[in-house]
Amino acid sequence: MRVFESVARHLSFTAAAEELHITQGAISHQIKTLENWLGFELFDRSNRRLKLTRSGEVYATQLTSAFAHIVQATQELxxxxxxxxxxxxxxxxxxxxxxxxxxxxxxxxxxxxxxxxxxxxxxxxxxxxxxxxxxxxxxxxxxxxxxxxxxxTDALTPVVAPALAAQLPSPCTVESLLALPLLYSNRRPQHWSEWIEGVGATRARSPGDIYCEDLSIVYQCAIDGLGVALGQLSYVSKELENGTLVAPHPFVLRRExxxxxxxxxxxxxxxxxxxxxxxxxxxxxxx
Incomplete structure (x- = not known):
């Protein structure tokens, strides 16, 4: 029933398999088992697009409500x-x-x-x-x-390791900062573009830039001197206080x-x- 409710909600065996962390073959087997037990089909298989039968629609609605009640009962417990x-x-x-x-x-x-x-x-x-x-x-x-x-709220500014900051002029210019490798978070790669635009500069992506899946890895790369991270001030306050990271340029991108x-x-x-x-x-x- 859990498998059927997921397939009915997504109208996709693939999406249900990803949500429940099982294979599409297991999804198909569970649906067939349920249909055999009920004695009628829950999906219209007459065309290539997955579609619920009328009985399947009614059943899916009831199951979604039932699972919600189970979750609520567990929370109350x-x-x-x-x-x-x-x-x-x-x-x-x-x-x-x-x-x-x-x-x-x-x-x-x-x-x-x-x-x-x-x-x-x-x-x-x-x-x-x-x-x-x-x-x-x-x-x-x-x-x-x-x-x-x-x-x-967002308060984004470039941060670098002290050794890398020592290579920059004082005061730091945007051009010298953007000449260094930039550290991108794959989750929000647009943040660098927005900071660069906000400071009134332009920059193309560089072969030396580094892309990381997790923001924690971005900050660690910055600490180890691999490039410039765009730091959320609330996230890097401790490193800025103890000198592990330095904010070489004064521009902070602030947004709601x-x-x-x-x-x-x-x-x-x-x-x-x-x-x-x-x-x-x-x-x-x-x-």
């Missing part, structure tokens, strides 16, 4: 326990470089709430399918059906776009969610 579990989804770099330093104080002040972190490789949180109370996502918002609270704490509007006032949101926003207000 966790809340009713001796310790509430607050599940947060977000990117690994955001957790490591920004959120985790806040958590010891939160746990000390709210010992009845246990925080659980789940790293995600996507830019959103599907609260219907993923186990999460809140998510931290990047963008401009708002998002339909979600309450969103801004945590931090940034990281938001989000949750479904119907759960926004759930005690553990509200307590975490209010506590975190209060910490940011103090800082």
């Amino acid at each position: 966790l809340v009713s326990g001796a310790h509430q579990i607050l599940t947060i989804r977000g990117h690994t770099t955001l957790f490591v470089r920004w959120l985790i330093p806040f958590l010891p104080r939160f746990q000390a002040e709210h010992p009845d709430i246990r925080v659980r972190l789940f790293s995600t490789s996507t830019d959103g949180t599907d609260f219907r399918r993923e186990q999460a109370d809140v998510g931290i996502i990047y963008g401009e918002g708002p998002w339909p059906g979600l309450r969103s609270d801004m945590l931090l 776009r940034g990281y938001h704490l989000v949750c479904p509007t119907e759960y926004a006032d759930e005690p553990k969610v509200a307590r975490f949101r209010e506590w975190l926003l209060a910490q940011l207000g103090r800082s």
